[in-house]
Each structure stands twice: as C-alpha cells, then as structure tokens.
Amino acid sequence: MRWGMLIDLKKCVGCHACTVACQNENHLPLAMKYCKVYKVGPEGEYPNLTSYNIPIACMHCQEAPCVEGCPSGASHHREDGTVSINPKKCVGCRFCLLVCPYGVRHMNKETGAVEKCTLCVERLETGEVTRCTETCQLKARHVGDLDDPDSELVRIIHKENARPLYEHLGTKPSIYYIMP
Amino acid sequence: MEQKQEYWGWLATGYFFLAAMGAMMAAVVAMLDVLGVTVIDQIYGWVSFAALVITGCGSLLLMVELTHIFRAYLVYARPKSIMCMGSYLLTSFLGLTFVYTTFFIYFVPWSGWVLVRKLVAVLDIVAALGLVVYPGLELAEARGRSFWQGSGLVALFLVSATSTGLAGVLLMLIFFELSGSEYLGVLSTLLTVSLVLQLVLLGSYLWGVRLNGTKEGRQAILNMVKGPYCVNFWGGVVVLGTLIPLGLSILGKMVPFAVGAAALVLIGGLFFRRTFLQAAERISMPGEENQQINDQQTKELAAALESRWMEKARWLKNQCS
Ligand code: SF4
Ligand code: SF4
Numbered sequence: 001m002r003w004g005m006l007i008d009l010k011k012c013v014g015c016h017a018c019t020v021a022c023q024n025e026n027h028l029p030l031a032m033k034y035c036k037v038y039k040v041g042p043e044g045e046y047p048n049l050t051s052y053n054i055p056i057a058c059m060h061c062q063e064a065p066c067v068e069g070c071p072s073g074a075s076h077h078r079e080d081g082t083v084s085i086n087p088k089k090c091v092g093c094r095f096c097l098l099v100c101p102y103g104v105r106h107m108n109k110e111t112g113a114v115e116k117c118t119l120c121v122e123r124l125e126t127g128e129v130t131r132c133t134e135t136c137q138l139k140a141r142h143v144g145d146l147d148d149p150d151s152e153l154v155r156i157i158h159k160e161n162a163r164p165l166y167e168h169l170g171t172k173p174s175i176y177y178i179m180p
Numbered sequence: 181m182e183q184k185q186e187y188w189g190w191l192a193t194g195y196f197f198l199a200a201m202g203a204m205m206a207a208v209v210a211m212l213d214v215l216g217v218t219v220i221d222q223i224y225g226w227v228s229f230a231a232l233v234i235t236g237c238g239s240l241l242l243m244v245e246l247t248h249i250f251r252a253y254l255v256y257a258r259p260k261s262i263m264c265m266g267s268y269l270l271t272s273f274l275g276l277t278f279v280y281t282t283f284f285i286y287f288v289p290w291s292g293w294v295l296v297r298k299l300v301a302v303l304d305i306v307a308a309l310g311l312v313v314y315p316g317l318e319l320a321e322a323r324g325r326s327f328w329q330g331s332g333l334v335a336l337f338l339v340s341a342t343s344t345g346l347a348g349v350l351l352m353l354i355f356f357e358l359s360g361s362e363y364l365g366v367l368s369t370l371l372t373v374s375l376v377l378q379l380v381l382l383g384s385y386l387w388g389v390r391l392n393g394t395k396e397g398r399q400a401i402l403n404m405v406k407g408p409y410c411v412n413f414w415g416g417v418v419v420l421g422t423l424i425p426l427g428l429s430i431l432g433k434m435v436p437f438a439v440g441a442a443a444l445v446l447i448g449g450l451f452f453r454r455t456f457l458q459a460a461e462r463i464s465m466p467g468e469e470n471q472q473i474n475d476q477q478t479k480e481l482a483a484a485l486e487s488r489w490m491e492k493a494r495w496l497k498n499q500c501s
Contacts, residue, residue: 029482030478030481030482030485030486031475031478031479031481031482031483038465038466038467038468038470038471039467039470040466040467040470041467053467054465054466054467056465065321065322065323068260068261068321069261069262069263069321070258070261070263071254071255071256071257071258071261071263071264071267072251072254072255072257072258073254073257073258074254089251089254089257090247090248090251091246091247091248091251091252091254091255092246092247092248093245093246093255093263094187094188094245095263095318097187098185098187098188098322098325099321099322099323099324100324101322101323101324101325101462101463102324102465103324103462103465103468107247112247112248113247113248165465165466166324166463169323169324169463170323171323
C-alpha cells in the first residue's frame with residue numbers, strides 16, 4: 001500500500017481553492033500554506049506560448065531527504081508510504097527544511113515543530129479523499145494506491161504518461177503530474 | 181523564489197566555525213604530541229583545554245538554535261542520519277579532548293602515562309578530522325541546493341578548518357610567550373601553505389560549480405561575487421581572511437605580523453562559513469519566481485487582515501451590547 005496523488009495540470013485553472021481548503025482542514029494561519037499554487041508562464045515564443053498552474057505540496061518522497069536527514073526520527077515514513085512528522089519528537093533543528101528540495105516544510109513558531117502536508121491520511125483511512133481532492137471543482141486531482149496496478153490512479157498515470165516533478169533529484173516522489 | 185538559504189543563520193555559522201577551529205587546534209597539538217615534538221609541549225594541555233572550551237561554546241550555539249532545547253538528547257536517536265552522526269562525532273571529540281587535557285594536569289594519577297596519552301591523541305585526531313569534514317557531507321545532503329554539491333566542498337572545509345586551527349595555536353603560542361621558539365616559524369609557514377591551498381581550492385570550487393552546476397548553483401556564485409554577499413565574500417573571505425594574512429605571514433615571522441595574520445584568518449573562517457551557508461539557493465519550483473508577493477509580505481498581509489477582523493469583531497460586539 002502506498003498512497004499517491006495525480007494532478008492534472010491541463011485541468012488546473014489556478015483558483016487556489018485547494019490551498020484554502022487545506023488551510024481550513026489543518027487550521028492553518030493565513031500565512032501558512034501546505035499547498036501552494038504557482039502560475040507558470042506565459043513561456044515560449046509567439047504564437048507557441050504556454051501558461052499553466054502547478055499546485056505544489058509535500059511530494060511524499062520514497063527516498064525522502066527530510067526523513068534520511070532527521071536526527072530525531074520525527075520525520076518518518078508511515079506504512080502507507082506517506083511522510084509524516086511526529087511533533088513530539090521534533091527538536092526544531094530545521095535540517096529537513098534545508099534538505100527538502102521542494103521547499104514545502106514550514107516551522108510552526110508556536111509549537112516549535114516542523115509541519116507540512118500530511119496527504120490527509122486520517123481522511124484516507126476512513127475512505128474519504130484528501131480535502132484538496134474533494135474541493136477541486138475541475139477534478140484535477142486523483143488520489144489512490146500507487147502499489148495497486150489496477151487502481152484508477154495507476155491507470156491514468158500510465159495512460160497520460162504522468163511524471164513526478166524534478167525526478168532527476170532522485171527523491172522518488174509519490175505525487176505525479178500530467179503536464180499541459 | 182528562494183533568494184537565499186534562510187534556515188541556518190549566524191548560530192549555525194558560529195557552530196561550524198567554532199567546532200572547526202577547536203577541532204583543528206586539538207588535532208594540531210595532538211599531532212605534534214604523537215610526533216614527539218617536545219619544545220612546545222608546555223602548551224599542549226592549554227591548547228587542548230582551549231579547544232575544548234571553543235568547541236563547547238560552538239555546541240551551545242547549536243543547542244540554542246534548536247526550538248526544543250530540552251529535547252536535544254533526541255539528536256542521538258537516529259544514527260543513520262548525518263546530523264545524528266555529527267552529534268556523535270561532536271560528543272566523542274569533546275570527551276576525548278577532555279580526557280587528553282587531563283593528562284596535562286600534574287596531580288592526576290595518569291599524567292605520566294605517555295603511551296596512553298598518545299593513544300588518546302590519535303583517537304582525538306580521528307574525531308577532530310571527522311568533525312571538520314562532516315559539515316561538507318551534511319550540506320551535500322541538500323539535493324536541491326546544487327551549490328553544495330561540488331566534489332571539493334569537504335576538502336575546502338578541511339583546509340579552511342586547518343587554517344583556523346593553526347591560527348588558534350599560533351595565538352596561544354604567542355600568548356604563552358613562546359614566540360621565540362622555532363615552532364612559531366614552523367606554524368607560520370604551515371599557515372601560509374594552508375592559506376595558499378585554501379585560495380586555490382576556493383577558486384577551483386567556484387569555477388567547478390560555475391562550469392558544471394545548475395542555474396541555482398551559478399546564481400549562488402553570482403550572488404557571492406557580484407550580488408548581495410559580495411562584501412562578505414570579497415571583503416571577509418578573500419581579502420581580510422586570506423590575502424592580507426597571506427601577505428603578513430610571507431612578510432615576516434615577527435610577533436605583530438603573526439598575531440595580525442592569525443586574527444584575520446579567524447575572521448575569514450567565520451565569513452567563509454557564513455557566505456557558503458547563506459548563498460546556496462534551493463532549486464526553484466516552476467513559476468515560483470512569479471509569486472506576486474513573497475512569504476514575508478504574505479505574513480504581513482495576514483497579520484494586518486487578522487487585526488482588522490479583530491477590530492470589526494470588537495465593533496460588532498459593541499453594537500450588539
Ligand atoms: S517533498 Fe520535501 S518534505 Fe515532502 S517528503 Fe519530499 S523531501 Fe520530505
Ligand atoms: S526540524 Fe524536526 S523534523 Fe526537521 S529534521 Fe529537525 S527534528 Fe527532524
């Protein structure tokens with residue numbers, strides 16, 4: 001079992017609804033975003049211009065530098081493949097912030113512990129989808145089991161040749177993107 | 181887009197600097213001791229004690245950097261992590277240096293056990309070298325910061341630490357009025373060699389990243405040589421920290437020159453770590469540079485909105501009551 005997600009950038013219109021829903025779900029202050037949406041472009045030369053939006057949150061890497069580097073074991077892999085942080089073990093050394101290539105971790109100044117997207121594992125365990133997936137009106141997000149070759153998620157990943165972001169960094173992310 | 185590495189600031193810089201200086205001071209005297217250099221053996225104990233204090237101060241800075249200082253023992257929890265290995269190295273070094281120092285306290289029963297002292301000295305050298313090279317390995321773990329991925333980073337940290345360690349021992353030699361000993365000359369020469377090596381390694385490291393690095397690596401170098409960190413880099417690392425002390429140590433082996441060179445090398449060592457830590461930008465996410473407002477501005481906006489909402493809530497409450 002390995003939870004993963006697919007984000008279809010051909011569908012994402014950059015409405016930031018997922019960002020707000022995630023903030024709501026995790027009771028985050030306005031300035032803290034586990035999921036950010038960036039606008040790319042317009043790129044290229046007229047008339048071959050392209051512009052798209054890309055939501056970025058924790059990639060739940062299988063070879064996660066944050067997990068490998070965490071001295072206290074606060075950052076760890078769960079059995080379902082997601083990367084989680086135990087706030088009671090976090091000493092606040094910020095090494096994970098330094099080594100995460102995607103820049104998706106945040107130091108919560110109030111708790112002194114690092115936080116990030118949890119892939120809403122509590123929701124997934126009860127059969128719901130993640131809050132961002134539920135909120136996305138364009139159905140740009142799909143969540144499922146990457147280890148199950150018959151799952152809809154894996155089927156679409158193969159059909160659309162979806163790829164993780166910055167694969168060359170070798171962190172083996174569990175979030176895939178259909179590029180526009 | 182992240183313009184700089186903002187997670188580890190002056191405290192981490194201070195730790196890296198003090199640990200490197202302390203470790204190499206201890207390593208230098210331990211090596212002299214193992215080689216049987218007896219002319220200046222009167223200061224081995226003092227240098228080793230100073231190394232202990234300096235590295236200890238560095239460790240305190242590291243502790244202060246943690247947001248949960250009382251959980252600091254957890255940094256030993258995962259030996260596979262490079263941070264954790266660093267903690268074990270630091271602790272072993274402090275322990276060994278403490279034991280080594282005790283051999284120089286005359287009333288301690290084992291003060292005359294020369295062979296055991298030399299054995300501890302060898303172990304101390306190993307721990308010191310480990311402590312000095314591990315920052316290079318630790319920074320290289322950041323796959324998204326290509327500025328730290330150059331193959332010469334460990335060597336550069338080692339040579340810079342050697343310069344600061346030699347400078348520390350030189351200053352102690354002068355402090356203990358042993359400036360007349362031939363070892364002042366020997367240590368000054370070693371410092372000169374180390375500074376030349378440092379200059380060559382620094383140049384080749386930056387050149388290597390410029391040629392083979394990614395966009396972010398090249399940008400980090402531009403920031404250092406022409407951008408926001410150019411004063412620290414050219415002023416602190418190159419001119420104050422390397423060229424002037426090099427000139428001073430070539431000019432003569434007289435005490436004022438040696439003191440000036442050693443003090444400047446220490447300043448240079450601090451700036452070297454500061455600049456190298458700060459300059460390493462993370463790889464940009466697609467579109468990250470298009471962010472209309474940066475994280476700091478978002479925080480300010482959020483705080484302003486929050487206070488406006490509170491004002492409104494108070495106003496509403498007054499109206500209702
Ligand atoms: S994206 Fe960053 S925080 Fe998330 S698992 Fe990968 S390295 Fe860790
Ligand atoms: S800040 Fe916390 S989660 Fe991150 S590496 Fe340090 S102990 Fe681990």
